[in-house]
Amino acid sequence: MxxxxxxxxxxxxxxxxxxxxxxxxxxxxxxxxxxxxxxxxxxxxxxxxxxxxxxxxxxxxxxxxxxxxxxxxxxxxxxxxxxxxxxxxxxxxxxxxPDPFAHTEGFTARGGAATASSEALRVYRVRPGLAAEAVGEAIRPGDELAFAYQNPRARKWLLIYGVDEHNHVYWFHPSWSDPDTNPLAVQAFEGMALHELPEAISHTFDGKRLVLHGVLSDERISVKQAEALMEGRAPSDPLPLPGAENTSFPMRVEP
CATH class of the missing domain: 1.10.10 (Arc Repressor Mutant, subunit A)
Incomplete structure (x- = not known):
């Protein structure tokens, strides 16, 4: 086109x-x-x-x-x-x-204190004909989610994904639906400005609980490498990438 x-x-x-x-x-x-x-x-x-x-x-x-x-x-x-x-x-x-993410929205370096910082990840629910809204403690299967972030520490690459209680992984950025492909982490732009990811992406979740993860890293890995790092770990565990900044949002999946 x-x-x-x-x-x-x-x-x-x-x-x-x-x-x-x-x-x-x-x-x-x-x-x-x-x-x-x-x-x-x-x-x-x-x-x-x-x-x-x-x-x-x-x-x-x-x-x-x-x-x-x-x-x-x-x-x-x-x-x-x-x-x-x-x-x-x-x-x-x-x-x-009050921002519904005020207590969890900061990216935190692995092993660091889980306190809010300026590297905020924002998550929005986008619905046809309605004003988008910040996601709180619950989402529904099929919700279209849009994201924006800040990156004052100038990390180079970004991953956003979700893991449910069955350890099923749902990819948002990069998006991944073809098992024959292996997309890489998306470029992260630096600075205090709010950088948006333009696509709104939906998944049909089959669990009742989901942990959304955002990872800012200087190491560019693929989705298959990331999933290999997740093996044997709990849904709430961050990726074990040295120096990476991780954030997670636990939430319910409501019918």
């Missing part, structure tokens, strides 16, 4: 212009994994923004808006000033609500 004829090209541009509605954002995230051209354009946008140091705060707003977590900017007429002040107050209250 080329970039000229693909009807979703406009969605990519509108995402970065902060003009997409949640339903359109969902459509874009469903489309990206299967369209190399649109994904390339998306990643080019991200690269250009990473080269602009002024865009880091804007990136967090753009990601939040694209996922339906914040409202788009609206022009304010003088007559609407009082309403604008009220809107700011309401959004301020929403912004100060």
């Amino acid at each position: 080329n970039t000229v004829s693909c009807p979703m090209r406009g969605h990519v541009d509108n995402h970065f212009a902060r003009r997409l509605k949640p339903r359109e954002e969902h459509s874009l995230r469903e489309h990206l994994p299967g369209c190399g051209a649109c994904k390339s354009i998306y990643e080019r946008h991200l690269l250009l923004r990473r080269l602009d140091p002024k865009s880091s705060r804007g990136d967090q707003d753009r990601l939040g808006q694209g996922l339906g977590l914040v409202r788009p900017p609206l022009p304010v007429a003088p007559a609407a000033a009082a309403f604008s002040v009220l809107a700011v107050l309401v959004l301020g209250v929403m912004a100060t609500r």
